[in-house]
Amino acid sequence: MPDTILVVVEQREGKLNRVSWETITAGQAIAAATGWTLEAAVVGSAPASIAAEVAGKKLAKVYAIESPKLEPYTPDAFAAALKQFLSSKQPKLVLMPHTYQVRDFVPKLATAMGRTVISDCIGFKHESGKLVFTRQMFQGKLAADVSFTSEAPWFATFQNGAFRGDKAEEGASAAPVETVSVDIADGVIRNKPQEVFKEAKQAVDLTQAEIIVAVGRGIKEQKNIEIAKQLADALGGDLAASRPICDSGWLPMDRQIGSSGQTVAPKLYLALGISGAIQHIVGMKGSRAIIAVNKDSEAPIFEIADYAIVGNLFDIIPPLIEEVKKAKAGG
Amino acid sequence: MLFFRKPIEGVERPQMPADVVIVGGGPAGMACALRLAQLIDAHNAAHPDAQLSKENIYVLEKAREIGQHCLSGALLDPRAIAELLPDFEKEAPLDAKVIKEGVYFLTEKSKFKFPITPPFLRDHGNYVISLNKFVKWLGSKVEETGITIFTGFAGSELLFEGDRVTGVRTDDKGVDKEGHPKSNFEPGYDLKAKVVILAEGPRGSLTKQLIEKFDLAKDANPQTYGVGIKELWEVPSGRIAAGEVIYTMGWPLTTHEYGGAWIYGSKDNVVSLGFVTGLDYADPRLDPQRVLQQFKRHPWVAKLLEGGKMIRYGAKTMPYGGWWAIPPVAGNGWMILGDSAGFLNSARLKGIHLAIKSGMLAAETAFDALKKDDSSAAMLGQFQKKVESSWIKQELWKVRNLHQGFENGMFAGMFHTGLQMITGGRGLRNRYPAKAGYAHMQKLSNLPADGGPEAHLLGPAKGDGKLTFDKLTDLYHSGTKHEEDQPSHLVIHDTNVCNTKCVKEYGSPCQNFCPANVYEMVDDASQPNGKRISLNPSNCVHCKTCDIADPYQIITWVPPEGGGGPNYDGM
Numbered sequence: 001m002p003d004t005i006l007v008v009v010e011q012r013e014g015k016l017n018r019v020s021w022e023t024i025t026a027g028q029a030i031a032a033a034t035g036w037t038l039e040a041a042v043v044g045s046a047p048a049s050i051a052a053e054v055a056g057k058k059l060a061k062v063y064a065i066e067s068p069k070l071e072p073y074t075p076d077a078f079a080a081a082l083k084q085f086l087s088s089k090q091p092k093l094v095l096m097p098h099t100y101q102v103r104d105f106v107p108k109l110a111t112a113m114g115r116t117v118i119s120d121c122i123g124f125k126h127e128s129g130k131l132v133f134t135r136q137m138f139q140g141k142l143a144a145d146v147s148f149t150s151e152a153p154w155f156a157t158f159q160n161g162a163f164r165g166d167k168a169e170e171g172a173s174a175a176p177v178e179t180v181s182v183d184i185a186d187g188v189i190r191n192k193p194q195e196v197f198k199e200a201k202q203a204v205d206l207t208q209a210e211i212i213v214a215v216g217r218g219i220k221e222q223k224n225i226e227i228a229k230q231l232a233d234a235l236g237g238d239l240a241a242s243r244p245i246c247d248s249g250w251l252p253m254d255r256q257i258g259s260s261g262q263t264v265a266p267k268l269y270l271a272l273g274i275s276g277a278i279q280h281i282v283g284m285k286g287s288r289a290i291i292a293v294n295k296d297s298e299a300p301i302f303e304i305a306d307y308a309i310v311g312n313l314f315d316i317i318p319p320l321i322e323e324v325k326k327a328k329a330g331g
Numbered sequence: 332m333l334f335f336r337k338p339i340e341g342v343e344r345p346q347m348p349a350d351v352v353i354v355g356g357g358p359a360g361m362a363c364a365l366r367l368a369q370l371i372d373a374h375n376a377a378h379p380d381a382q383l384s385k386e387n388i389y390v391l392e393k394a395r396e397i398g399q400h401c402l403s404g405a406l407l408d409p410r411a412i413a414e415l416l417p418d419f420e421k422e423a424p425l426d427a428k429v430i431k432e433g434v435y436f437l438t439e440k441s442k443f444k445f446p447i448t449p450p451f452l453r454d455h456g457n458y459v460i461s462l463n464k465f466v467k468w469l470g471s472k473v474e475e476t477g478i479t480i481f482t483g484f485a486g487s488e489l490l491f492e493g494d495r496v497t498g499v500r501t502d503d504k505g506v507d508k509e510g511h512p513k514s515n516f517e518p519g520y521d522l523k524a525k526v527v528i529l530a531e532g533p534r535g536s537l538t539k540q541l542i543e544k545f546d547l548a549k550d551a552n553p554q555t556y557g558v559g560i561k562e563l564w565e566v567p568s569g570r571i572a573a574g575e576v577i578y579t580m581g582w583p584l585t586t587h588e589y590g591g592a593w594i595y596g597s598k599d600n601v602v603s604l605g606f607v608t609g610l611d612y613a614d615p616r617l618d619p620q621r622v623l624q625q626f627k628r629h630p631w632v633a634k635l636l637e638g639g640k641m642i643r644y645g646a647k648t649m650p651y652g653g654w655w656a657i658p659p660v661a662g663n664g665w666m667i668l669g670d671s672a673g674f675l676n677s678a679r680l681k682g683i684h685l686a687i688k689s690g691m692l693a694a695e696t697a698f699d700a701l702k703k704d705d706s707s708a709a710m711l712g713q714f715q716k717k718v719e720s721s722w723i724k725q726e727l728w729k730v731r732n733l734h735q736g737f738e739n740g741m742f743a744g745m746f747h748t749g750l751q752m753i754t755g756g757r758g759l760r761n762r763y764p765a766k767a768g769y770a771h772m773q774k775l776s777n778l779p780a781d782g783g784p785e786a787h788l789l790g791p792a793k794g795d796g797k798l799t800f801d802k803l804t805d806l807y808h809s810g811t812k813h814e815e816d817q818p819s820h821l822v823i824h825d826t827n828v829c830n831t832k833c834v835k836e837y838g839s840p841c842q843n844f845c846p847a848n849v850y851e852m853v854d855d856a857s858q859p860n861g862k863r864i865s866l867n868p869s870n871c872v873h874c875k876t877c878d879i880a881d882p883y884q885i886i887t888w889v890p891p892e893g894g895g896g897p898n899y900d901g902m
Contacts, residue, residue: 137345138481138520139504144347247867253815259807260815260869277803300796 003036003092003152006063008082009054010099011042012073016050019097021165024057026124026158027095028169033126036092039063040175043081045071051177058169062177063089069184074191075105081182083112091153093131098157110155117155118146122162206255211237211268214257214284215245218273218294218313222250227317228272234324237268242280258283272313276301293317333826333866334510336818336889338487339503342518349387351697352499352524354486354537356392357401358462358683359669360530361469362415363690363697364390368476370698383701388478389522391501393485393873395894397470400532400873402561402647402902403462403683404593404603406454406576410722411687416472424464426597427574429454437582442631450752451678451730454576459595459603462683463899485890486537487519489527489544489665496541496664498523502893507816525706526697527665530690533648534875535671536889547658553767554652554673555734557590558876560623560846561605561646562805563902566639571596583625585784586741588612589734592626593680594635601901602639604632607649607680610880611738611768614778615840616789619876620646624792624799633798641800644808645902646846646874651677654724654731655762661715663708666693674723678730678748685723692717729756735763738771772882774836790843806847806870810898813869813891820868820891821849821877828883829864830855837882839864844880847872872897 007027009020024040031038041063042050051064065085069077082105086094096102098120110117123134125145132147133156148154206212213232219225225239232239239255246256257264258280265286272293274280277300284290285304292305293313302308309316351367353360371383394400406429412419432454434445470480481501490498498521505516529538533556542548571577577594584590589609597603606626608619626632650656650673657673660666668674669686676685696714700706718724736747736758751758782789794801823829833839834852839862841850847870855863873896878888 137347138484139517141481142479243867247815260812278807279803282807 003034004089005031005036005038005093005095006086006089006091006153007038007040007095009040009042009050010097010101011044011047011050012101014044014046014050016053017097017099018165019099019160020054021168022161022163023095023097023158024054024059024168025163025165028058029163030093030095030124030126030131033124034131039091041065041085043070043078045069048177048179052174055175055177056170057175058171059175062175064177064179065182066179067182067184069189072193073101074189074193075108076189076191077184078105079109079112080184080188082109084182085180086113086153093152093154093156096155096157098159102157106155106157113153115153115155116148116150117157118148119157120159121156122159206238206240206257206262206264209238209264209266211235211270212240212257212264212266212284212287213237213270213272214240214242214274215251215272216242216274216280217244218275219245220273222248224314225250227314227321231270231317231321231324234321234328235268237266237270240264242274271301271305272317274301275299276304333823333864334508334818335822336506336820336891337510337822338500338519339506339510339512344500344518344521346521346523349389349498349522349524350384350701351388351526351528352522353388353390353528353530354499355530355532355535355671356390356394356397356470356480356482357466357530357532357669357686358469359671359686359690360390360392360528361466361473361690362411362687363528363530363668363694364388364473364478364480365469365476366415366691366694367697368473368478370694371701372476374698374702385477390473390478390480391484391486391499392480392482393502393890393893394896395483396467397480397482398463398466399898399900400896401462401466402559402645402897402899404559404561404595404605404680405460405462405465405683406595406681407458407460407465408679408681408684409456409458411684411691415687415691422468424468425458425460426601427459429457429459429576430572430574432576433578435577435579437579437629437631439582440630442579442629451676452578459574459576459597461597461901463902483894485893486531487890489537489540490521490523491544494545494663496527496662499527499537502890504892506818506892508818510818513816525664525704526700526711528668528693528697529665529671530668530686531671533650533670534878534888536887538667538671539878539887541665541667542658545662551658552652552655552735552765554650554656555609555611555765555768556648556650556652556879557607557609558619558646558648558844558846558874558880559605559607560619561603561644561902562623562641562808563643564602564604564636564639564641566600566602566636568600570600570635570639571602573598579626580741582629583622583787584608587785588617588788589737589741589744590622594632601642602635609737609768610648610844610876611766611771613771613773614782614785614789615772615775615837615882616782616843617785618789618791618843620802620805620846621790621792622788624794625787627798636798641808643810643900643902644800644805645897645899646872646876648875648879649680649682650675651680651734652765653677653734654727655735656765659715660689660718661696661708661711661713664706664711666696666711666714668693674727676726676730677734685726688721688723689718692721692723731756732758732763735765738766769880769882769884772837772840772880775838776836802846802848806872809847809872810900811847811870811872811896812898813871813895815869817868817892819866820889821866821871822887822889823864824885824887826864828885830858830862831860833883834860834862841877841881841886844876846874846876850877869895
């Protein structure tokens with residue numbers, strides 16, 4: 001019996017991750033080079049429909065590995081299910097896409113089976129009977145050829161974009177699908193999944209803001225940011241800051257204006273307690289109107305300000321907020 | 332809360348075997364790589380049956396691009412490059428041949444020309460270059476040979492087995508401010524090398540690790556340094572000829588400080604000017620960036636620059652302790668080159684040619700080591716012998732006592748220099764002792780409150796925005812950029828010293844000697860003196876002044892995440 005390559009496609013909440021097509025293309029290429037048999041597997045609580053979708057490709061067989069305990073996704077359950085399946089099937093090579101989910105469970109799976117993973121590969125070579133995988137080192141400056149010396153099953157993951165998903169060959173007829181139920185004992189799953197974390201979209205796109213109230217070191221203390229925020233709210237503008245403020249963690253980095261932050265050009269830019277180092281100025285000098293408040297009459301910010309207010313911002317801002325509110329209410 | 336950079340523990344690091352790893356892609360490292368490739372190519376052509384590979388020879392360079400962190404005056408003495416690449420004149424970026432030189436002594440308002448140019452400052456036959464452009468070119472020659480240069484990768488620590496250096500660990504990438512791995516975390520590589528060559532420039536961080544580990548400096552004089560603060564200007568035509576070289580002594584420094592300025596006319600009306608201040612001054616309030624600003628206010632200099640524009644800024648230290656300050660430069664698995672070793676002629680203020688020559692000699696030794704597959708201390712010790720029998724020693728021997736002569740001020744220095752010139756470098760004795768620069772720094776209580784004769788050198792420069800600049804404006808022109816979310820690569824071993832001791836005793840000189848505003852004392856009512864040290868590591872221009880000049884010696888400079896740093900285009 002020839003050796004087998006098994007592609008584990010990725011699904012999450014019942015949807016196929018399209019990068020899986022790339023892994024199938026990779027599997028087909030390795031199968032063509034080695035003469036090994038290519039099969040695929042889907043892991044989940046209800047993998048049937050995805051298995052059927054995958055079965056359209058040129059594959060010898062598709063396994064739907066199922067257990068109610070596979071939903072929601074946990075690395076414990078996935079590693080346990082695949083370990084059970086792989087231990088009985090004994091494929092030579094197991095391929096997966098190098099996704100966050102795979103990176104989450106595959107080290108556990110390989111360790112549990114006493115095997116190694118060649119991760120994040122960008123290609124393979126089959127030379128005189130030896131299968132070699134290529135992976136990048138030194139941020140892509142070097143390509144290393146790596147091969148397995150351990151016993152099968154071998155695990156390898158492919159980098160996103162290493163193969164073309166649209167080149168996955170269709171099968172002449174649908175591949176047979178076999179459902180494999182796995183038993184995941186109580187106590188195996190120790191992870192308690194929380195809601196899926198999505199990196200917060202940048203809360204503000206300061207480059208689109210029409211009015212920006214920016215604070216600098218002159219604000220003195222974190223709690224004083226509140227008065228700048230009140231002014232920004234009263235004006236209907238956004239709050240921003242110079243670097244020392246974001247450096248101290250008083251405002252998030254995405255609100256930093258200047259050479260190491262964002263470059264903005266609002267209609268109105270209010271600089272409160274910002275001295276105006278060139279590093280800040282390059283990020284806001286395109287503003288239509290600049291109002292600067294600073295105690296130091298020689299602060300460089302005044303050189304580019306349209307309106308200069310020399311004074312203590314704690315004396316100036318509160319009445320300004322009141323005036324803005326009055327004007328808005330009146331208007 | 333400050334968190335300092337150190338290699339992340341408990342991660343599995345990718346290992347990579349290497350024949351030779353050269354840390355630092357400056358003139359020394361590049362010359363070493365190129366010479367090694369030349370030797371291997373010649374060997375392979377002559378011995379088809381015993382081929383040596385260049386594939387496992389690597390250069391680590393922390394800058395994102397080759398040459399980006401290279402800063403010097405610079406004048407090139409072509410002696411070494413002519414040995415390395417006899418045809419260099421046809422292709423190297425040489426901006427101008429030196430046509431005229433002058434040495435001046437400045438007072439606040441006037442200047443006096445030295446009637447004769449001292450022999451060591453005669454520069455006919457030398458070239459005005461941009462070290463940045465020169466190293467870029469040298470790097471391209473290295474890449475043509477097939478040797479890999481890993482730009483954006485720093486050497487973060489040396490790997491040891493017993494008394495042997497066995498490799499270099501590169502920097503961890505994707506570590507956040509508190510030292511946690513980020514989603515893009517990539518652990519540094521362990522490059523296991525037969526031969527590790529340190530060419531990190533002055534006060535190399537791995538060199539420092541090596542010297543400390545094996546106490547290599549025990550028989551050497553303490554290394555002494557200066558910091559060169561440089562600005563590149565574009566001036567109206569006719570002010571200075573391309574190839575005109577000017578050195579000054581005197582004002583704005585007093586007779587107590589060691590240092591001087593250079594002004595080099597380059598092509599296209601570009602002027603390189605800078606001021607080297609010896610990092611052995613007494614007053615902790617002295618600010619080398621301010622010294623340069625004061626220098627530019629001298630009527631003669633101001634006139635030269637009038638109507639011009641400052642286009643680049645940078646700073647770099649230089650080692651000028653001389654021959655007696657050089658530690659052993661080879662041992663079991665390692666060699667040290669260029670400024671990391673201290674190969675710099677302090678009379679001529681030149682080190683590029685010595686860096687290149689030391690790189691070439693180390694390459695010869697590394698080549699023999701590869702051929703014989705032996706990189707023991709005995710084998711690599713050949714490099715030490717080669718240095719001692721080459722013109723590197725000849726040149727440095729003549730000026731071996733120069734800087735030490737100046738430790739007690741300018742007049743004593745000139746006396747000793749004169750004496751040394753007529754005694755082949757000996758002066759009053761074969762070996763003058765030296766004291767580390769930071770040990771000269773005085774506590775505020777011993778100094779006049781108003782600064783006395785040094786008052787004009789103390790505290791931050793204000794800058795008029797045309798001729799003179801405050802530090803932040805200058806810094807902006809260094810093009811410095813770092814990943815902001817990473818631990819501080821300025822490692823302060825005990826911040827209590829900053830907050831409780833130094834602030835009182837020395838008034839926090841870090842704020843003054845750092846030419847890039849990295850160090851700041853911020854108000855903090857919870858501290859006994861109301862001030863707390865705060866760091867802006869992403870301002871750092873990698874000059875190493877802090878590591879050298881801090882009077883308590885509690886700052887260690889380590890490389891930040893590779894790729895960060897200044898952008899010295901044209902410097």
